[in-house]
Structure formats: C-alpha cells, structure tokens
Amino acid sequence: MTEIVLTTFDWVPEAPRGYVRDLRVRCALEEAKLPYSGKTTPFRARSEEHLACQPFAQVPWITNGATSIFESGAILLYLGGLSATLMPIEPAKRINVIEWLFAALNSVEMPSVPWSLFKFTNDETDTPGRRALDGFLNARLERMENVLKHREWLAESFSIADIAMSDVMRLVDRFDGVAEFPAIRAYVERATARPSFAKAYADQVAHFAARD
C-alpha cells in the first residue's frame, strides 16, 4: 500500500500559523487515522517544481503513489473517498456531504477570506464596496446560524464538510465576526474540540515554529 505524503511550506510568518490550508488536510487524515508523512516546499523561493504540483504556488498538495492532488477541497473529497469516517458511502448521503463541502468553500469562504483581508489590514474605511462585501458575508452567516441552530453537524454525522466549514468560520471568529451568531460559535467550538483538530493544529504550529 502506498503512503500519503502531505506537502506544505517549510516556514510561514507568525500571522497565518494555525490557518495554513494544510490544516484541513491534517484534520481529515487524523480523523480517519490515515497514516501519512510530511514534505516541505520553500515559502520564500517558489520553484517550477512547486508550480508543477500546485499551479498557484500555494500549499497544500498530497501524493498517494502516482496520484498528486492540489486544492484542499479536492484533497478532502479524495480522502473522503478513502474513509467512511470522513464521508458516508451511500450515494444520497455522499451528495449531502459534497454539497455542504462546496457551500463552505464557495458560498461562505468567498466573502469570508476577502473580508478577513480588510480585518488583517485594520481597514475600516466605510465605502460602498466594503458595505456590499460585509453584507454578503453577513447574509451567509445569518443563513448558517439558522442551519446550525438545528443540527450538530452539516450532514448526518461529522464529515469533510465540517472540516471545511468550521475552519472557514474559525477565521471569521478570529476577527470576532461570529459574536452575534451563537450557533456558529458553538459549532466552531465543537469542531475544534475534536482530538483530530487539536493534533492537526499543534502539528502545524510546531512544524512552522521549528524552522524559525
């Protein structure tokens, strides 16, 4: 049997530590207890070899034998196919997990990461575009609050969709953006209380700190 190899940066600055996208993949691997090893690619000097594996010069990507996959969403879906712990096998249940995975990455993260850029840069300038962006994120959070009031996890049980959605919400929470959404905050707390998250988070932080 081949072994999964996860590639991330050799080092990143302090600010993104604990938020680099390999975290989502680590969570899935820990949750499913899939053995894996780590490799690194330089953060400062991004090479042609890096681009060949990840066309945006980002991380992570994984390999499993001859298979190489970039985009954390695609990696989560692939790992979901390897473990019923991450994604059920029954087609209707699988579709439900997949639609929520896309919801996290396309409907919610589309406003949340750009919104976080304004927060990161301490930019509170009130402009029409900014109001539109804040309104976009708020509309998504209101709907998610409504959804999460009535369920523990997005699908029937914890899945790759929750790994993605809770991590998306965790960044919003970092900038106090879920203060008015108690069900979202409780969901983030439930997800980050899982041993798989604790291990993945500690591993990522230790990995980047070791190269300081």
Next chain:
Amino acid sequence: MTEIVLTTFDWVPEAPRGYVRDLRVRCALEEAKLPYSGKTTPFRARSEEHLACQPFAQVPWITNGATSIFESGAILLYLGGLSATLMPIEPAKRINVIEWLFAALNSVEMPSVPWSLFKFTNDETDTPGRRALDGFLNARLERMENVLKHREWLAESFSIADIAMSDVMRLVDRFDGVAEFPAIRAYVERATARPSFAKAYADQVAHFAARD
C-alpha cells in the same frame, strides 16, 4: 428514467442576467445533452420551501427523482458523474478535473466575486484592504495566465472545470479585469463560443426577460 429539473429564480433584475449561477448548470446539461426541465422559485419572496432546497435562499438547485442537490459546484460534479463528456471516467483524469473545479470555485472565485462587488458599486477608494484584495485576485490571474498559455482546456479535454473557470473569468472580464491577460481572455472566448454556452446564455436571458 427520471428527469432532471433545474430550479432558478422566476425573475432577477437586469444587472445579474446572464450571470446567475443556473447558467453553469445549463451549460453542463447542454454540453452533455442531458434532457431537463425548468422550475422557478420567487426572487422577491423567499420561502421556507426554498430554504429547504437551498439553505442560502439562492439558486440553482436540481432534482433528479428523489435526489435534490444545491451548490452549483456540487451539481456540476454530480452531472460530471452522469456524462463522460463532462468528466472522464478514468480515476486519475477525474481527479485532475475535480482539482481544477475546486481551483475555479475556491482559489479564483474567492477574490473575483468580492472584487466585482467593488466594481459593481463603482468603488475605487484606495485603502489597504482593497489593495490586498486586488493583489489577491491579480496573483491568481497571473498564475492562470501562465497555465492557460500552454493549454486549450484545464484538463485533457473540455470539462465541468472549464464551465466553472471560464464563467468565473467571464465576470472578471465584464469589468475589464483580464485586459492584461491575453491567454485568459482567449480562454473565455473559446469557452463562450461553444454552442452549449450560447444556448444556456440565451435560455437564461430569455427566461428572466419573459417575466418583466
């Protein structure tokens, strides 16, 4: 055999016409020559029935017999599984299509739609957050330009990944954001020259105009 039913709004204002997300689903259905019929949900009064099918009160969703799917990315993936015209069957090729599908929806559309909100509102205020957002989009476009210089379609042949990516880029092009990226512009032109796009676009525009 069950029939696919695509639900979109009954009407939308002029501005988003030709850009509502059911377009991507229509493109896939036309490309694969999958028969389908249309249903509508009110744009102005969004009901509990609507939320039960699409938790963000957005469109589209599809049904196929007892299966109901929201998120256009999840729908594209589902339709890809129904037709080798949209997604190859061989696992390695399928992974390649799926990673590019996520790239379109998570890596590129994440900055492009928020960027378009600033364009829509004619907001050109130069602030730190705005510079970060513009830089984020530009970094993605530069990498995509590099990718598209060397290939006709993202994977080995036209696929659901191209339906998503070309539509993401089409919105950027609407606000003249790909002027400096000739390979991206040529890619959008190739994709929108396909009969499936022409039919899907005309159908969407006619659908919304019919309810004016």
